[in-house]
Amino acid sequence: MGSHDSTFTQASGAQDASFTTLDxxxxxxxxxxxxxxxLEESVARRLESVGMTRGSVICVLNNKSHGTxxxxxxxxRWALGRSITSCxxxxxxxxxxxxxxxxxxxxxxxxxxxxxxxxxxxxTQGKEASRG
Numbered sequence: 001m002g003s004h005d006s007t008f009t010q011a012s013g014a015q016d017a018s019f020t021t022l023d024x025x026x027x028x029x030x031x032x033x034x035x036x037x038x039l040e041e042s043v044a045r046r047l048e049s050v051g052m053t054r055g056s057v058i059c060v061l062n063n064k065s066h067g068t069x070x071x072x073x074x075x076x077r078w079a080l081g082r083s084i085t086s087c088x089x090x091x092x093x094x095x096x097x098x099x100x101x102x103x104x105x106x107x108x109x110x111x112x113x114x115x116x117x118x119x120x121x122x123x124t125q126g127k128e129a130s131r132g
Contacts, residue, residue: 020092023069023085025060030097031090032057038087047088050078057097058090 019034033056036044051074052058061077062070069085071078 018091019089021086022058022060022071022080022088022090023063023082025058025063025069025071025085025090027060027063030057030059030093030095032093034089034091036088039084043084047084050076052088057093059096 020031022031025031033052033054035054036047036052039047056073059072060069061072062068066082068079068081071080071085
């Protein structure tokens with residue numbers, strides 16, 4: 001296929017069976033973005049600016065038959081029209097992704113708060129003991 005990772009086979013021009021488009025996604029299933037080919041350039045840039053890049057994980061929250069698809073991308077809900085989701089190539093994930101708890105900003109701040117909590121309580125106990 002060459003250096004460009006394509007969702008189509010060169011010989012027949014047919015779509016690879018392991019890929020689908022986001023508009024055909026099933027509710028509560030996870031998908032990995034393969035490409036944004038076929039979208040208007042400005043739309044593709046906007047999606048990339050909010051984090052929908054190749055490799056991003058998407059969960060389908062609602063998939064109306066002829067209307068808007070609601071997805072979760074990076075902990076944010078998005079409503080996308082059928083004309084957009086029909087151009088987003090995705091691959092189904094068999095198991096939900098496990099978030100990297102060690103690197104997410106929320107987990108770092110939570111782990112710092114937990115680490116500081118015992119020290120704060122010991123300091124508070126020391127002050128109470130010296131008063132009493």
